[in-house]
Amino acid sequence: MMNSSICTPFSPKAHIILKPNQNQLLPTDSAFPVRVSCARRRNCLNTTRALLSTTKETVLRDFHEKRALKIISGLQNLDRDNVASVITAADKGGATHVDIACDPELVKLAITLTSLPVCVSSVDPSAFPDAVEAGALMVEIGNYDSFYEMGLTFSPEKVLNLTRETKRILPSVPLSVTVPHTLSLPDQIRLAEQLEQEGADIIQTEGGKCSSPSKAGILGLIEKATPTLASVYSISRAVRIPVMCSSGLSAVTAPMAITSGASGVGVGSAVNKLNDVVAMIAEVKSIAESMALSPLKRNAFEESNLRL
Incomplete structure (x- = not known):
């Protein structure tokens, strides 16, 4: 089952740090095809990157x-x-x-x-x-x-x-x-x-x-x-x-x-x-x-x- 911590709604004070091999994103339940889990993984990581990017933009806004x-x-x-x-x-x-x-x-x-x-x-x-x-x-x-x-x-x-x-x-x-x-x-x-x-x-x-x-x-x-x-x-x-x-x-x-x-x-x-x-x-x-x-x-x- 996908690790829910990666998909937790992002808060500026609740950082998401992605570490290699820490998050087991592929499901263990054989009822879910690997291609579905990979799609979920991509969507989740894309969401995380977008949220990190938004926070970075906000932190730097006063400088710009x-x-x-x-x-x-x-x-x-x-x-x-x-x-x-x-x-x-x-x-x-x-x-x-x-x-x-x-x-x-x-x-x-x-x-x-x-x-x-x-x-x-x-x-x-x-x-x-x-x-x-x-x-x-x-x-x-x-x-x-x-x-x-x-x-x-x-x-x-x-x-x-x-x-x-x-x-x-x-x-x-x-x-x-x-x-x-x-x-x-x-x-x-x-x-x-x-x-x-x-x-x-x-x-x-x-x-x-x-x-x-x-x-x-x-x-x-x-x-x-x-x-x-x-x-x-x-x-x-x-x-x-x-x-x-x-x-x-x-x-x-x-x-x-x-x-x-x-x-x-x-x-x-x-x-x-x-x-x-x-x-x-x-x-x-x-x-x-x-x-x-x-x-x-x-x-x-x-x-x-x-x-x-």
């Missing part, structure tokens, strides 16, 4: 509409209280996505706190499947800042290999890949073009960690964002896929990122370093308002859920 705002808790941030506060701030403040460490338990926590699409970040592709099974809808190779502090850098070859491995393991899950700011701008552009060819859905820029503003106040905020703004301007003109501008951004510079060619903005330390959830919500709201994201408009993911 150039209105994505992803709030990042940190690739190595496993503090449940802090992560919960960041998720709550993203949800209440008007963000469209939330990005957390690639940990299944944190993913389970996240989907109890928000209906926003949850992205998980890692530099270990083998860690992604468990997080996706737990409820993550998007994966990110990147958010390298914590590794730079350890003296570790990522070459173009390393990033490309991580991308290929992730696409091999999770070919249908939306994939964002960060282009290291440690590369020259020409090398960043070249890597972005190669990542597009490898099937990445989003390119993410960075640069806040390498920026040392000489001024205070608004001038300082603009100085801090300069490297990532330069990257997004250059890369967005070289690839056709959405480019997310991240690292060192604020309510002052988020609109500059969109004007420079970004399809979305990623914000981490400006939110996750604050002391309490109220301050975090206020900061997210400030950034969302600077990007003209209406707090009254439900994000595309929620709207799609309601229609389903």
Whole structure:
């Protein structure tokens, strides 16, 4: 008899992961001809692929509409209280996505706190499947800042290999890949073009960690964002896929990122370093308002859920 789990109605938080030899689709009852079971199998798999494709399209819609705002808790941030506060701030403040460490338990926590699409970040592709099974809808190779502090850098070859491995393991899950700011701008552009060819859905820029503003106040905020703004301007003109501008951004510079060619903005330390959830919500709201994201408009993911 056909395994019913493959044909279960798809929910964005109930992922269907097809593993070789796991699902016995051919019936054991000799009363059903093999040709019938094969037809059923094809129909079922086609339905699954269509649902996965629809979910991917929905998760990426805000990027294609150039209105994505992803709030990042940190690739190595496993503090449940802090992560919960960041998720709550993203949800209440008007963000469209939330990005957390690639940990299944944190993913389970996240989907109890928000209906926003949850992205998980890692530099270990083998860690992604468990997080996706737990409820993550998007994966990110990147958010390298914590590794730079350890003296570790990522070459173009390393990033490309991580991308290929992730696409091999999770070919249908939306994939964002960060282009290291440690590369020259020409090398960043070249890597972005190669990542597009490898099937990445989003390119993410960075640069806040390498920026040392000489001024205070608004001038300082603009100085801090300069490297990532330069990257997004250059890369967005070289690839056709959405480019997310991240690292060192604020309510002052988020609109500059969109004007420079970004399809979305990623914000981490400006939110996750604050002391309490109220301050975090206020900061997210400030950034969302600077990007003209209406707090009254439900994000595309929620709207799609309601229609389903």
